[in-house]
Amino acid sequence: MTDVAALTPTEARARFRAGLRVPTSGWSAGWTQANLLAVPRDLAYDFLLFAQRNPAPCPILDVTEPGEVSSLRFAGDLRTDLPAYRIYEHGELVAEVDDVTDRWRDDMVAFLIGCSFTFEAALLEAGVPVRHLEQGRNVPMFRTSVACRPAGSLSGPLVVSMRPMPASQVATAVRVTSRYPAVHGAPVHIGSPAELGITDLDAPDFGDPVEVRPGEVPVFWACGVTPQAAVMQSRPALAIGHAPGHMAITDIRESEHLVP
């Protein structure tokens, strides 16, 4: 079995380009994973401003020139090198595919947005369990009742990822992830899922459910699927995102984001 943690970003992207369709948690340790949102140029200002106003869910790592399919920080092809994509028309999910070459317009601007998978190696190193990795599943993600700050034509709810852990390790998880603001940073909410409007931890809106053991606390991080929730609510003519959990593996070292 391949040690996916040991693959370079180039090696990982080649597998996804060849058709492999799996969540990327645990892949390419030490390299930054990213959410994708690509929109036509006429929506780009609204989205960049939405990201600026909602930096916890939308930390921007890079922005392409209109029509370009790679960037300084992602040397692959953004249309083929992610494991899977979601295509939205007027806010409706119309397709989940592993290649969006035929839908990439000449004026598409792609935004790469930090992903919390990036700090999971640091959590493990600190002894904090990462349950979806243990269980070989995608991370559970939830649409919340918290509204993002709108920008122009875009508005929508905050989406969060959830990792359960023993109460004794929550402070460590906060301390470790606080050092990575460019990939969502510290948790936005600890415990009390009902306060986020989450009624059933076993029924995530995206990804897979994971086991929450007795006495464990659910810890919630802002999630880069938030832009897709804004697309669903705001209904622009066209938007392309990654399939949740199926990320862009960038050429940015994870250590580049560390703050003291």
Place this chain on the structure above:
Amino acid sequence: MTDVAALTPTEARARFRAGLRVPTSGWSAGWTQANLLAVPRDLAYDFLLFAQRNPAPCPILDVTEPGEVSSLRFAGDLRTDLPAYRIYEHGELVAEVDDVTDRWRDDMVAFLIGCSFTFEAALLEAGVPVRHLEQGRNVPMFRTSVACRPAGSLSGPLVVSMRPMPASQVATAVRVTSRYPAVHGAPVHIGSPAELGITDLDAPDFGDPVEVRPGEVPVFWACGVTPQAAVMQSRPALAIGHAPGHMAITDIRESEHLVP
């Protein structure tokens, strides 16, 4: 003599609105100071992307809706409540005034950008000298030979502010300011001004020269005058900035920016 450090943002802004025209270093301790760049809506995407690509000199604190003159984070009037402004037409500085009400178009978008004056209280608290405060001058700022990453129609050089200090205190200054990435964060360059293309520390491009004592090291931080240097190079039809050193005093607590 008024203790300007003790004034609230509202009190400080009232004095500037009434016509007081002084650098704001040392004013309203504990509150965030900000650089201003206001441009017509059709240039707003290029500038927001320029800021995203150059986060050290251009950490965005807030962006107004087109035509608005205040924001969530600046409860005053952006056209009157800074001590002084600079107006650029096609890249030329055409006026330095204390009120820009008559030049504020209905489609102006204002960007508030973090300013390093914000962390000077923390430097003093840590025992690091702030020479321009000691000498009652504006901070010295230099246009460098380092190019910013361009965005659309905007390109230009990095501008830095300089604070000299004993070699034994440089590490402390790095440690303290690293905690404030939203107001330029850690120094971008320490010592060796020639490597930045700076030939004479006594001849800053903006602000005032300060004394550099024998054995002291010049420490350089990215500066929020960088957008104005981009305006000068890129020559958009209209842009309005603050006069260097004469900042917007915002309603954002300095502590809000602290990272671990």
